[in-house]
Amino acid sequence: MKKTTGTPAQEELAAVCGQVWDVLIAARAGYLATVSAHYDEVFHDVVQRTERAGSLGKTDIAALVVWKRLSAQTRWVTELMSLPDTHVRAVTERAVTAVRDTALTRGEAARAGRGIIWELPGFRTGDALASAILTAAAPQRMAVYDRRVQHALDTLGLTLTSTPGRYGRYLQLLDDLLHHGATRADGWTARDIDTALYWTGRPDPAPSR
Structure with missing residues (x-):
């Protein structure tokens, strides 16, 4: 009888890990060689402000909307901007504290932080902007999720469904990738993997993020 070593998702990942890391390493190199070194300056500015303040305000969220190239012409933006910045x-x-809590696994911290961010307008559905906020709060632990990342995961044969709790499962998946990568994963963060996945899942060679 075959001995099981983890969940079905972890066993699936272990089975394809070598091929996945072949793709990730090449994609990460392509991303770094092609995308402007200045593109993530907005993100890094928000990271630094969050490090100092321990929270993100409306200005920080607005900056990440532009960085993620999302539309600001939506009802949720009006609702968010109508809230006091102190409330935001x-x-x-609370979300920053959750994702930085090293007593939690990466996946547990992601799930906790995502559940808190859910309280704000615009964060009830979708994980793209929420993941950017949580990654700005803990750039060494969290990672950005978007439709291109999802496309890459699908292409690589890695299962990530859209059922509730997706962001927590996404970070657990990246944690498993880092674990199974052995020496190939040395020096990599979850954020490094998300940029490699983004590059793999892009529909065209456009270098913007």
Whole structure:
């Protein structure tokens, strides 16, 4: 009888890990060689402000909307901007604390932070902007999720469904990838993997993120 070593998802990942890392390493190199070194300056500015403040305000969220190239002409933006910044910071401060909690696994921390961010307008559905906020809060632990990342995961044969709790499962998947990568994963963060997945899942060679 075959001995099981983890969940079906972990066993699936272990089976295809070598091929996945072949793709990730090449994609990460392509991303770094092609995307402007200045493109993530907005993201890094938000990271630094979050490190100092321990929370994100409306200005930080607005900056990440532009960085993620999302539409600001939506109802949720009006609702968010109508809230006091103190309220927004109170919510994001709790989320920052959650994703930085090293007593939790990467996946557990992601799930906790995502559940808190859910309280703000615009974060009830989808994970793209929420993941950017949580990654700005803990850039060494969290990672950005978007439709291109999802496309890459599908292409690589890695299962990530859209059922509730997707962001937590996504970070657990990246944690498993880092674990199974052995020496090939040395020096890599979850954020490095997300940029490699983004590059793999892009529909065209456009270098913007």
